[in-house]
Amino acid sequence: MTTVLKNVFGPYKACAPLSNGNLIVTCSSAQQVKTLLSCKNLSNGNKTVEVETSSLKPVGAKGAIYNVALEISTDELVEGLAGQKVTFVKRFSFRCKESSEIRDSKSVFLQFSTADLPAEVKLGYLLFRVKQYIPKPLRCFKCNSFGHVASYCRGRERCSNCGGEDKYNECNADTAKCPNCGGNHSANDKVCPRYQRETEILN
Numbered sequence: 001m002t003t004v005l006k007n008v009f010g011p012y013k014a015c016a017p018l019s020n021g022n023l024i025v026t027c028s029s030a031q032q033v034k035t036l037l038s039c040k041n042l043s044n045g046n047k048t049v050e051v052e053t054s055s056l057k058p059v060g061a062k063g064a065i066y067n068v069a070l071e072i073s074t075d076e077l078v079e080g081l082a083g084q085k086v087t088f089v090k091r092f093s094f095r096c097k098e099s100s101e102i103r104d105s106k107s108v109f110l111q112f113s114t115a116d117l118p119a120e121v122k123l124g125y126l127l128f129r130v131k132q133y134i135p136k137p138l139r140c141f142k143c144n145s146f147g148h149v150a151s152y153c154r155g156r157e158r159c160s161n162c163g164g165e166d167k168y169n170e171c172n173a174d175t176a177k178c179p180n181c182g183g184n185h186s187a188n189d190k191v192c193p194r195y196q197r198e199t200e201i202l203n
């Protein structure tokens, strides 16, 4: 089978059988991926077999490092992390509770090329512990529903803490009531079943 693949598609990086009988092929170029995905059958001269192909999501691990001084620019981060299997770097931002401004945070997102998350990365002389990053679902700041942002919101304004019509930074409610599920937690609490479902979709 592997010689047939090589003859048809040219040299590829790797090919391994999966337990379900499928073959996983690591291509050596984007063009090869395209050719392989459009393939409907394979022939080795006297025998032709029908095949079904699909692509897999990239498997690189997602991580985050914390307490990274704000003076360090993204370029410096990219440069400093070169050679540590980091393919993408992005500093997280957050909305300031008092002024509603968007500000840079001291946490930095790291996309790795490998499936395994390294325990730490080096930045010059500094060592940062790497934690697994679980993406947060997109939540509207206005109505607190998932899947859209406030500028596209068609819902009415709801408090993320109590689900009422007040603003969360002026909220006086004694107990939290989630605007999405009615449970006694705020809309951005990880215990919320709606939040968990949205997070699952992202992973």
Ligand SMILES: [Zn+2]
Binding pocket: 140, 141, 142, 143, 144, 145, 148, 149, 150, 152, 153, 154, 155
């Ligand atoms: Zn909304």
Ligand SMILES: [Zn+2]
Binding pocket: 159, 160, 161, 162, 163, 164, 166, 167, 168, 170, 171, 172, 173
């Ligand atoms: Zn409230």
Ligand SMILES: [Zn+2]
Binding pocket: 178, 179, 180, 181, 182, 183, 185, 186, 187, 191, 192, 193, 194, 195
């Ligand atoms: Zn909830």
